[in-house]
Amino acid sequence: MTAVSPLTDGELTLRLSQQDQQVVTFDVERGGPVGTVEVRRTTLGVGVVTWAMDGGPETAQRAVRLVAEYAFDELGLERLQVEVDPEIHASARVAIRSGFRREGILRGAALVEDERRDVAIYGMRKDDPRPDTITGWTALMDSALPKKRVIAHVVVRDTSGRVLLCQVSYKKDLELPGGVVEPDEDPATGASREMEEEIGVALPLVGVLAIDWLPRWEGWGDAVEILYDGGVHDPSLIDTLQPDGFEIRGVAWHEPDALQGLVSPLNARRLPQLLAKPTVLHNLRDGKPISPPAG
Known part of the structure; x- marks a missing residue:
């Protein structure tokens, strides 16, 4: 076993107890033994940190911080991971407070007593x-x-x-121009970008008609939707539009009282409200008013 001076932060001491090509284990002391912490090599330059501690989350956090710096400086690792059960919130807090960023969930990656359990991955470079x-x-x-x-x-x-609605290729419901806002993109820019990609023109946005919160639906997580006012135009505008032919197969004008069955239940609820009062801001929850329109 390689001689290693005890690792300490002034309150906690880690003493090397086992070391081989795959695993390095430290006994943790804080006025007496409180547990163990170890690094297990998985692939070149990557290690997984685990701990078993009686001293509570704060003690585990101190031990993990110490062993992480040792793994980077002395073992030459470039990346460390912590893998925890998402339901064990104390372990997640230890990972975060020790410097590990939450990176995602491996669904059903662990088998515990014949039950598939998710694994949350936290990483540090x-x-x-x-x-x-x-x-x-x-x-x-x-x-x-x-x-x-x-x-x-x-x-x-x-x-x-x-109202202008698009026939889309991926579902039967007609849809408004627009879509999901990209990371680091403001919503108005996202709306204009999507409009130009879908129908060939980015019409000026003259205001916000509604802010709507959408609950989970058919596999989608919840979301916030902003509905912008694209203005009032001559019906001939439609002749100048150029649907992309891939996502958008066609566009047409539709009467507000004839949307049922053409659009999603969400849009069937909210679009008639917006079109009836287009000069006010509508505050919505799943297409239903949660407060009187402002203005």
């Missing part, structure tokens, strides 16, 4: 900013906090009050 720095801590929190999809659609009307 050698060059990651550490959790005691501002950028390190905010990156950790950003990895763990909820992330909602943002959707931006555009409501385009003609002078007779009809």
Whole structure:
């Protein structure tokens, strides 16, 4: 066994107890034995950190931080992982507070008492900013906090009050121009980009008609949708549009009172409201008003 001076942060001490080509194990002491922490090599330059501790999450966090720096500096590893049951929140907190960013879920990756369980993966690279720095801590929190999809659609009307709807290739319901906002893209830019990609033109956005929260639906997670006002146009506008032919097969004007059965139940609920009062901001939950329209 290679001689290693005890690792310590002034309160916690890690003493090397086992080392081979695959596993390095430390006994953890804090006024007495409190558990163990180890690094197991998986592939070249990558290790998995595990711990068994009686001293609570704060003690585990200190031990994991110490062994992580040892693994990077002395073992030459470039990346470390922590793999925990998503239901064990204390382990997740230890991972985050030790500097590991949440990276995702491996569904059914563990077999526990003949039951398939999910595994949450937390990762740290050698060059990651550490959790005691501002950028390190905010990156950790950003990895763990909820992330909602943002959707931006555009409501385009003609002078007779009809709404422009697209025939899409991936479902039978007619849809508004627009789509999912990309990372690092503001919603208005996303709406304009999607409009140009789908129908060949980015019409000016003259305001926001509605903000809607969408619950989970048919495999989709919940989302926030912004419906922009694409303005009022002469019916001949439709002759200038150029559906992409792949996602959008065609476009047409539709009367507000004839949408049932043509659009999704969500749009059947909310579009008549928006078209009846297009000069106010509608605050919606799943297409239903949650407060009187502003204005």
